[in-house]
Amino acid sequence: MNLALTVLNITAPVFLLAAVGFVWVKLGFEYRVEFVTRMAMTLAVPCLIFVALMNIEVEPAALAALSLASFVAYGLVMVGCFILVKAAKLDTQTYLAPLIFGNTGNLGLPLALFAFGEIGLGYAVVVFAIMAILSFTIGIWMVAGAGSFKRVIQEPLVGATLLGALFLWQGWETPEFLTSAIELIGQMAIPMMLITLGVAVARLETKAMTQAVVLSVIKVMICTGAGWAAATWFGLDPIAAGVLIVQVATPVAVTSYLLAEKYGADAQPVAGLVVASTLLSVLVLPLILAFVV
Template sequence: MNLVLTVGEVVAPVFILAAIGFVWVKMGFEYELEFVTRMSMTLGVPCLIFTSLMRTEIDPTALTAVFMAAAVAYAGVTITMLALALLLRLDIRTYLAPLIFGNTGNLGLPLALFAFGDEGLGYAVVIFAVMAVYSFTAGVWIVSGGGSLTRVLREPMVAGTLLGALFLWQGWETPVFLTNTLALIGQLAIPLMLITLGVAVARLAPQSFVRPTLLSVVKAGACIGIAVVVGRTFDLPPVAFAVLVIQVATPVAVTSYLLAAKYGADSDAVASLVVVSTLASVIYLPLVLGWTI
């Protein structure tokens, strides 16, 4: 019973905030999705990443191990999902990126913070950064046929990650007034991302349920299995191991839908994957948390 209550206390704020966004749209209220997303990804998330890394008390060696484990895990997920897409004769441009990239920002960061505190968030932002860089390079290339390294370097999230890593490595700290300002801006990120997730799900119209349900189940199972194997192989400490599994196991990212719509892939099919996998995560993520806590 204590474990159930603990898991409930962790996941309830995440899904309640997402539900607020969902209900907000269904009630007919306006929500400027593009503006809020841009503000979150340009200001909130970079500041959150920078301050989390700068102020973390995690051993840099452990963060390096998590970075390497995340890279290996996503490589394993990529190979597995590419094999699945070829086996089922799925359109690569439409399905491969959504099957690889999870919602490590909107869902992964809040879950790691609520479940494991600042230590969990420190690990989570490293994994999120790995996924973000991979998404802006290989992810864009898969969907459009042309990724861009210069685009990655222009992303504020990447700048926040590199600066945060530099300050952590050198033991530097910004002046207190600036740290407090950046931390306050960073606090925007998690609630905004969760409410935006609910808004996005409310606006997406699933095309069908059979194929996305099957793919969502396979994605969740494969990602959890790969993350567990990689985490054990790298002998990650308990919190780092749990965060790796949760981050890699997150459902299809809303950004996959945005990329599909932008570059002419089947955005309706991706919308179905986003909605179904997100709903499925309401069931399986609490189970994963209960196993790892």
């Protein structure tokens, strides 16, 4: 009973905030996703990442191990999802990238914070940054046939990660007044991302949901297994291991749908995957947290 209550306390705020966005749209109120997303990804999230890394009290060796484990976990997920797509005779351009890259920002960061505290958030932003780098290079190549190293370098969240890692490595800290200001900006990120997630899901039009549900179930099995295998292989501590497993197991990101639209893939099946995997995560992520918290 105590475990169930603990898991509920962790997951309920996440899905309630997403529900706010969902209901907001259904009531007919305006919500400019492009503006909010740009503010979150250009300003709020980079500030959140920088402060989290600067303040995290973890040995650099532990963060290095988590970084390597993240690359290995995503490598395993890529192999597993590639086999799945080929075995099911699905279009690689449409299905592969969405099945690999989860919603580590909108959903993974809040879950890590609520489940594991500030240390967990620090770990989570490392996994999030690695996923973003892979998504903007290999992920875009999968969808469009061309990666974008220049785009990776230009992403504020990548710069914030590198700068935060430098401050962590050197033991530097920004002046207190500046830290407080950056923290205030960063605190906008999680509510904005969760509400926007609910808005985006509410606006998606989906078809052929049976296939999307089946693929979502297989995806979460592959991702959870890959996260656990990588965490075990690198001997991560319990918090780092839990964060890695949860982050890798997050549902299909809404950005996968936007990339499919932009680069000419079939966007409707991707929309179905977003909705199906997000709804499935309401059941699956609490179960995962019950084992890793």
